[in-house]
Amino acid sequence: MNFDPRYSGRSFSSVGTRPIRPDGVDKVTGRARYGADFNMAGQLVGRVLRSPHAHAVIRKIDTSKAEKLAGVKAVITAADLPDLTDGDAAMYDILDNCMARKKALYDGHAVAAVAAIDARTARQALKLIEVDYEVLPHVTDVDEAMKHSAPLINDAIFTEGLEEKPVKPSNVYKRTQYGHGDVHQGFAEADMIVERSFKTEQTHQGYIEPHACVASVNPDGTADLWVCTQGHFVYRQHCAQLLGLEASKLRVTSSEIGGGFGGKTHVWAEPVALALSRKAGRPVKLVMTRDEVFRASGPTSATSIDVKIGARNDGTITAAEATLRYSCGPYAGMWAEIGAMTAFACYKLENVKTVGYEVLVNRPKTAAYRAPSAPMAAFAVESAVDELAKDIGMDPVDFRIKNAAQEGTRASYGPVYGPIGIGPTLEAVKNHPHMKAPLKQNQGRGMACGFWFNFGGQTCTDLNIGMDGSVSLAVGTVDVGGSRASLSLVAAEELGIDYSQVKAVVADTSSLGYNDMTDGSRGTFSSSMATISAARNAIKVLRERAAQMWDIPVDDVVWEKGHAVAKGEKHGNLGKLSLKEIAAQSGKTGGPIAGHSELVADGAGVSFATHICDIEVDPETGSTRVIRYTVVQDAGKAVHPTYVEGQYQGGAAQGIGWALNEEYIYGKDGRLQNPGFLDYRIPVCSDLPMIDTQILEIPNPNHPYGVRGVGETSIVPPLAAIANAVSNAVGVRMTHIPMSPPRILAALEAEREG
């Protein structure tokens, strides 16, 4: 592969325009097929039995009564999913999370499943399964779980990352540390120090489409899986490994996906559906209920974070330190570590230290949620930064500008930054009219910054040119928010043709090479790189065919604006050949014309955003209203600006929900109290104002068009921006997210009582 990914500084004719997405009409007419919209002949209904206990030994499961019920075709337990993980600890955790093996580790943990001829029979069968539990003490709070007296969730966990291996097991899976310099020295140099502790509650990605799949295992060992997922190739690998299937014989088709936000990067029900189908000998459709989605899939970490930051009176930060404790659910994770890496990434710091603790609790296995772990760390750090700016009498934007990381700064997580956008987003915010707009009584304005790494990864794309000159683009990253439009624009740009001539589809696992998960804001970044590469390969073929048609050397043919052009004096009378003309002759010049690409899209540029918001607080009730909201973020290059804006707005809205009302509420019994959209309160239309956006374009040097990922960063600043706004509105520093009305009112009352 001789693909050159470097930024070329070229001008664009398609990229940067805003055409209608290719999958749009299907989606506004109800024809688009999502996870639950697919059916197979002879299909059964799958349902999962879940533990009502937060922590319990499974002594025995008796499925005999359920098996005898008329219409039940298969009942499975962990015994039907034998351990084929071969010492791979991460895969074993996935297996155990799909179906509890020895212990139920959280309210909602799957313990058995049935396949029956209809939903009613399946429901009845679940009631006939008898599980003998030995209920154990449980722990759901992250701080409680760290105490020596806490119930032990896994006695094989001995904290990693300590100087000496501990002699006793604990709920702390791992300690990690990042930073450089000497924070003790740095704090000694500070004129002012802010030190505070913060908590954030667990949230769910809240995608509107529950997990859904249709699995069909044939007697010959081949299988099909239709599923809503962010990464069908990864699902294929995981399912094949857990079921003992050959990966190439398991075809996974990615349905339209009704939201993921990281929550559809993990298998849950899919191996169960395959196991049911294998046992029943018939296709099985398994769709989670909303209750199951909340209890058993998704959530992000609950956290407890201590932050200490010191600065000189001139506004220079001299030292910054944070201790971050993140819940992982009942399995090992690396969530605190990501928090520790991202916490101070926006700043240029001589002395910085962060320590992360991964904490096991009796809650669902923590899953990625849009820039996972970064929003909570940013909430703590950006709250403290705001307070410090106030304490030394500096404008919060100026204070951040003074300390902002720039090209050449050593990031708090290690490497030195290339060209980055934190400074420009802050300058844009400083000059934004929003910052100067007047505020009314009980209103406050807050701002905050956010960082996310962005990923690339393995990517494979096919570009096929039909004989009529139209182009089909087959990609392997999942379209979670309009990427088929963006990738069609990129193909059109590179080939020099019109957008309307390109049609992009998401190919299944048997039609295209492996693609990594569509995560880390990589969809458009990675697949556009592969699309450019595939288009360049196709252009090479197009030039060869034109050369044949003209009977001249291929080196004399160049590609310009969608046409082959013969170069040189001697070819002066040849004119040019359009893509369409070359395609029409392809049958006679060597067959179909295509361009393929398989590459690792590395070098995703890091991403920064700064948000501004105005909040009104009712001091009598603690009720809040978001009055105005502005997102400023670097996109590198916005391929389809409307969908970039959409990512900014959507991330901000999720952050607003998290900041104000969304949380997992557990009862003393360890059961989730609010597994539904009624009491897990995501923002509704009337909760939000218009969300203004400003796209900055600081080209990524590692992408031909300068593209950076844009999907995740927008959820990082809102928690802190809103906390700062509330603090400015009512004069009380809020340290516990979500800032629900009871929490705000309690804080106000405490302040009034002095």
Next chain:
Amino acid sequence: MAGVAVSTTINGDHVEYLCQPDETLLDVLRDRLGLTGAKEGCGTGDCGACSVIVDDRLVCSCLVLGAEAEGRQIETIEGMAHGDQLHPLQQKFLEHAALQCGICTPGFLIAAKDLLAKNPDPTEEEIRFGLAGNLCRCTGYDKIVRAVQDAANVMKEGSR
């Protein structure tokens, strides 16, 4: 359990089906009639993804029994376009990119159609409260509200 025979009208077409007494209209539409445009996001009336119109009333089809459809007029997303002519709301949702994943889109379109039928010239606040029964997790609602505003303007001009 005795099945209930139902005779009803869906998107102007006469339809007959047999359903179980506890089966919801949403289940009937999706599993018996192949009309999968209405989605089940929650099954409890909290997300609006299954919105349909029954006798000019906007409802969640997950909170209606299939048996209750007897003799009613039901409108679903599949009947919103006229032939190859998209409804102005459908067209404006496309133009404004008022959808990202699109799972909530059929419900929003049906709810917005009902809203504009009852209030052809809504303010932003009326649109926001009128669509509060439909959850969207991708867009932050901004582009949805703008699409509805734009469609309202187009429809007003069309009716002049």
Next chain:
Amino acid sequence: MRYIRPQSMEDAVGLLAGAAGPAAILAGGSDLLVRMKGGFVEPELIVDIKAIDGLSEIRETADGFSIGAAVPCAVLGEHAALKKAWPGVVEAAKLIGSKQVQGRCTIVGNLCNASPAADSVPALVAAGARAVIAGPSGKRTIPVEAVPTGPGRTSLAKGEIIEAILLDKRAPHAGDAYQRFIPRTEMDIAVVSAGVNLTLDDAGVIKSARVAVGAAAPTVLLVEEAAQVLIGSKLDEATLERLAKVCAGACRPIDDKRGTIEFRRKVAGVLAKRVAATAYERAGGK
């Protein structure tokens, strides 16, 4: 399981009275279907009362209004005379769920679901509404506050159906109002709520009052002491403060996923003040 849609009240009562297993009345279904979906109830018989004559109507009579048991809350908002006479009742009914839910849900269903947080109930209690009940032993009429007896429980006997809610004809200088506290702007269950109904004399002095607080006890509270605070006043600042204190004191709330004891007490008082002010203004007071 059977689904039956009787044409007469006699048939409906007979079916319910004669049911061998658990039976459920279906009007709007917005509570029943959710409970069926969650597996909390599995009725053997579902009696759909929407085809019964007169149950889907709002009738204006010489004595006031009769709202049929099957009238969706959305229809209340479309009835100009009802809205003018009882704006508090209508605004409460229009707060239940979403537009989608309002197209189905009924105030009788809201009452019989017997949730302490039901939105329409404090407004109905404040309004002095009465429930007309048909049953195997004939008809009876009781105050709405006598219907719920605790969370999820009612005083209705087997075979009994509420067929209508009665609201009085309005005297001059009267007004009612309802507000609830929710964390979002829509789609939530009341954390705490208050309904106030006032009648003034020609001088603007409150001569009768009813104050109800929701989500603050196992059933909606009719706070007599709060009414006494209001009567004889022109709703001055001191009266409002006393009203808030009395309402907060009357609460017997719990800590749960929706709010804390302290929060509910405090906000019950705040809402009572705000609602009383609105009702007073609607009654023509200044």
Next chain:
Amino acid sequence: MVEVTLWGSLSAAAGGQSKLDIEAKDIRELFRKLAEQYPAFEPLIDRGIAVAIDGTIYRDTWSKELPPGAEIFLLPRLAGG
């Protein structure tokens, strides 16, 4: 010879050292030699290690050359949303 900085939890795998000098021309060779010299790295490499070369993070391009004098950081491989 390149100087490699081990970050976060990775230094424990090299007996607590945070900087190593390794003769390697690309990421593949770097990983091979790391695993030879410090067997504790092998499972970590299997699980996924990202390499930052002069500030740009590479997760999977094992053929990526390590320019002499470049700043090289090894980081744990992260999950995204």
